[in-house]
Amino acid sequence: MSRRILTVFGTRPEAIKLFPLVHAIEADRRLEGRVCVSAQHRGMLDQVLEIAGVEPARDLDLMRPDRSLGALTAALLTGLGGVMDGERPDWVVVQGDTATAMAGALAAYYRKIPVAHVEAGLRSGNIHHPWPEEVNRKVIGTLAALHCAPTETAAEALRRENIDPGTIHVTGNTVIDALRWVTGRIERQPGLAAGLSELERRFAGRRIIGVTSHRRENFGEGMERIAQAIQLLAGQPDLAIIFPVHLNPHVRSVMNERLAGFANVALIEPLDYPHFARLLDICHLMLTDSGGVQEEAPALGKPVLVMRETTERPEGVAAGTALLVGTDPERILSAARRLLEDEAAYAAMARAHNPFGDGKSAGRIAELLATA
Ligand code: UD1
Ligand code: UDP
Numbered sequence: 594m595s596r597r598i599l600t601v602f603g604t605r606p607e608a609i610k611l612f613p614l615v616h617a618i619e620a621d622r623r624l625e626g627r628v629c630v631s632a633q634h635r636g637m638l639d640q641v642l643e644i645a646g647v648e649p650a651r652d653l654d655l656m657r658p659d660r661s662l663g664a665l666t667a668a669l670l671t672g673l674g675g676v677m678d679g680e681r682p683d684w685v686v687v688q689g690d691t692a693t694a695m696a697g698a699l700a701a702y703y704r705k706i707p708v709a710h711v712e713a714g715l716r717s718g719n720i721h722h723p724w725p726e727e728v729n730r731k732v733i734g735t736l737a738a739l740h741c742a743p744t745e746t747a748a749e750a751l752r753r754e755n756i757d758p759g760t761i762h763v764t765g766n767t768v769i770d771a772l773r774w775v776t777g778r779i780e781r782q783p784g785l786a787a788g789l790s791e792l793e794r795r796f797a798g799r800r801i802i803g804v805t806s807h808r809r810e811n812f813g814e815g816m817e818r819i820a821q822a823i824q825l826l827a828g829q830p831d832l833a834i835i836f837p838v839h840l841n842p843h844v845r846s847v848m849n850e851r852l853a854g855f856a857n858v859a860l861i862e863p864l865d866y867p868h869f870a871r872l873l874d875i876c877h878l879m880l881t882d883s884g885g886v887q888e889e890a891p892a893l894g895k896p897v898l899v900m901r902e903t904t905e906r907p908e909g910v911a912a913g914t915a916l917l918v919g920t921d922p923e924r925i926l927s928a929a930r931r932l933l934e935d936e937a938a939y940a941a942m943a944r945a946h947n948p949f950g951d952g953k954s955a956g957r958i959a960e961l962l963a964t965a
Contacts, residue, residue, distance in 0.1 A: 604693060683706075
């Protein structure tokens, strides 16, 4: 009898970090995989499902424009619970720290279904940064029966919380599996990531700064400050900024208002994963408040300036490939300038450094699901 695994996710980063596991489960005859998407995100989720060839068995289609955290969580808890009642899986797999992951873990716990947590043990130590993700991740940590920690640092954080060490496994982060998979696809089929060529031509001869931003704790003042920082950078004509803008209306309204009309700032729609990998490839440095980008950019040898005061991913900072710069425009500008003007400073950060995994994490997690 094969084990029935229900993999639950709803947003872009979860889809990116879980598609390698969905593939690994499909390839393992001891496992019978089913995928349920909450569709907490719609367009940005579908972009990943399409490129990765993942066809969910269940799709709750829950995204509503600008829904409150309470309404979202309530809908997720009942919706995902209903799916679990029908599917009756042996394991539920969740990833990371989103509302879907937290509600999925809680719904499984209410049904006494064991939960496997992928990317377990990340902690900033501050429940307001990232908000609400730090608490979502701790809730899942309390419920999970299997903790797949990406690094030894994350595993140690779980042990410090008195989680049974026998349930903690250092598997690496599946984001590296995803990145390798997509770069391999692009090598075989360059057309998959050719859609930036017009921008590449327009910005030829300038150094490109890639930007992403979406954190809830930055809404309002933080987003305004990030926009001001980009305005300051746009004042340097030898630079160009490519900014795929998150679909969250709190991000788009500020960026469209503050940054439209700058000749060397391209505000573009969210890129699909192959095109985002291409942006990581062509940029000089990344400016971001994203979790996943903090892991991907160092793996590709691109310095990353993190527009946050704390991070639950200290490994890049410790290695010197990522730097926390907050959201103060002057601080962001001076950190960026230093990298742009000081070759030695740039070279020190632009080292391919990959503490997050070896690209074989999904296989390890599938093995744990088959044998734990
Ligand atoms: C969510 C996660 C966050 C994660 C981020 C990744 C929570 C509470 N937040 O934040 O942890 O880092 O995703 O991107 O789980 N929207 C669209 N189309 C899309 C996606 C979003 O229109 O494809 C708009 C909708 O109006 C939606 C809003 O963005 O209501 C917010 O989406 P939501 O999932 O609630 O929060 P994010 O800020 O995206
Ligand atoms: N990403 C993408 N297209 C974009 C921006 C980001 O495919 O236009 C990918 C990126 O490579 C990373 C993930 O989305 O794997 C990060 O998602 P996001 O920043 O939305 O969420 P977080 O990682 O902060 O939870």
